[in-house]
Amino acid sequence: MPIVRLMIVPHPSFTQIAELIQQRLGIGFAMVQHTGSRAVLENLAKGDWAGLYQTLLKSPENSPIWQQIIHEFAIGETFFLREHRHYKILREHVLPQLIRHKNQTQQQSLRIWCAGCSTGEEAYSLAITLLETVPDLASWQIRILATDINEESIQRSRTGQYRDWSFRQVPPGFKERYFTENDGPYQIKPQVQEMVSFQRRNLLEGASLLQCDLITCRNVMMYFGKEQKAIVEDVLYSALAPGGWLFLGQAEAIQGQRERWITHIFPGAPIYQKPADTTRLRDTIQHQMLSPTQPFTKAHSELPDLYALAVEAVHEERFAEAEQILSQILAEQPQHARGHTLLASLFANQQAYPEAGAHLDTALRHDPMLADAHYLRGPIALEQDQLELATEALRRARYCHPGHMLAAFTLGMVYTQVGESEKATITWQGVLEQTYKTRPTALICDVSNISVGKLQRLLEARLGSWQDSHPHQKP
Template sequence: MQFTLEQISQLIEKRTGLAVQAQLGNVLDDILITQAGGNLKAYLSHLKDEPETSSIWQNLLDALTIGETYFLRDRAQFQLIKTQLLPQLILRRRQQNQLELHLWSAGCASGEEAYSLAITLHELLPDIDTWKITLIGTDINDKALQTAQRGVYRQWAFRHTDVNFQQRYFIPTPNGLQIKPHIQNMVSFQQANLLHPYPRKFDLILCRNVMLYFNPIYAQQAEMILHDALLPEGWLIISQAETLHYNRAYWQMTIIDNIPIFQKRSPSPYQLTASIPQPKPEPPPLAIPPAIQTLYHNDPLAAEHALHQWLIQYPHHAQAHILLANLLANRQKILEAHQHLDLALELNPLSADGYYIRAMLHLEEGNPAEAKKSLREALYCQRDHALAAFMLGSLYAKENKIDLAIRQWRKAQQLITHFKPDDRVSDISDLRVNQLRSLIASNLK
């Protein structure tokens, strides 16, 4: 069975680029066994014979991919797009008497990013009706694209927007907020695989938190496909937690307000007119001071105050946001906790602790489906996260999926084998190893 599981994971990486084995580990085995209905060899054969657009691949991709997104995600990047990149591109096109713009949201998930771009363009172009706008959102996951095409979103997708934004561009419906037609019609959604060349050329591509999850070989392939899809002097924006690792000679990196952006090199590169500082070496990560760590476990209110002060000095410290989110969650300050988790996961999209705390918030809000998704994301980021494995097993048990529950509990049991009984299971929890062992043993009876 193990050999067949490895063959399937290799096929997934080859077809999609996703480094599923390295990221998911045993969670991947559970997903594949469930998707295969118990017959892994037949499942492998079926996957080999079908394209990624087929239902068997789409069901698998929906189980594997992370669709965490919301409107105006990473405000600093959108502010840069709105105040510098697009205005200067628009000015250039007006001077050329060529009123057209071509934008691509690659890996758009459920569409919030693509619609955020459309709204930004609408605010920048008073004569937008005279422009030819090509704004395309693509994703490999058809279920996510169906959500994007419907354009109806729950309040959770608006957690970083104000009421005026929602009233201006959305219509209330019984199922959520519906994007207004004049914005919806600006965007075209299509299914696409980032390992396949795309047949259009663009001025600006957003591909954020996508290649982060790729096998390095396929990340290099995707980088070149994105490069080839840019018009001369076009711009690529990736998340602030990412960088381009390969083919750097093809790109000109510029840093504006600590945000790196990448321009396709050309014989006479188009430069922003703003004064742009040269890239500086990034300082080493700052550790949370031991005094705050001690307060975190012994005096939560004092720790909360200390973390607020720390974040005034170091606002981009992901782990501090995570610790503060956990303290706020314990005091039932759910919205504030979510806000700090959003910041932490923007700074470090592979923070397993961030996804774990988010799962606990979803449970507190009575949303076990989202909690299970966040726990899987935690294990995607850190396959040896014992708390996430234990809690995922508990959720499977509530769904009466006993075999899957037992697999997760035993995994958690194995992960804490070499810990001392009085050790904390995690920096974010006061639960001790002997306590977790007792809980697991009780569940396995």
């Protein structure tokens, strides 16, 4: 899809430039198409695409021309305590475990790498979490290194100055404790600022800090190409000390060599750990939160309809944007069943089935009759050759919502796999009749971007094929 769309630009060097961007920055073709960045490249090229390609090929990433491109592609949307569920897991599970281990081994030191730190809010949030969690922190050796490929972001991070928008999900008293108000921006206090050092680094070039106890790399790899994603996962794994922890974005998941990680499934949040003993079998571990999750922000009734925006972003394959919106929804409304279900669909698309399953479990715990959640369990089970589980999930989806067209269509597919073609055709005929009564441009459900019209054409083709092979039977 992206390669075809790239050919809209009438010069083959544009494709070379896009490939070079992916090689240097990790960003895949889709990111070029879905952002408006092609206009930036057109402005830089000024009609000379071959010349721009040669300039980029010969220039380092800290050059002005590369930094202009990096600035365009950077996902700079961040704020303090973003994905507050992660900080809750840090305070209640990860840090206590690390502290116990360090005390037992008489090594009172912590090494933390915040990869893809953007403008610094996440790195300073980690420092504040340590201040609030680690007893006798003054007696510990703390190293927090924050890196980003964007030089402008690194410079802003070092100033430690932030405006109100960066504090939109913090608890009462947060700004007063850790910031002083200047004429305009809030200045982070030296006690926090001195805990963090910032460097401009490219993740694809290797680890910036070794023997890390904790790495955060959130919302960095969402638009990476497959090859670059594998490189970064290797970098992160090698940078962790045995027993070290990795936090990814809420809708991101390890893609390659999953077996070398221990996957910890917390409610709505998968966290990865490098085994302390590399000879042991890896596992997926389910956790419960130690205390109830309390949102920090304004009442639910005051929230805009963010969920509709998230659905739109998923339908248009703007997955990083969808993840950002869903993170905000679930931070403020942790019982938002549809939000968990939509996030599960992002994980399922990445074949991260344990993570998807965890979100679906949470969704159905809060809304047992949510048809989309039951439906999603069907394709996930099919991908793992679990036909009985898939059939049960799809039937439950139809029980919860008899008009769920995608559940019925998929159930028909299951019937064909088990040789029950007559059941399949009866099921599909019912869905087809339903499509004739529905607007063709309507989308069939939140977790799919298939339109009613497209489903109608699929059904007509399948039923027509069945009729051709059974000329004396009615479908």
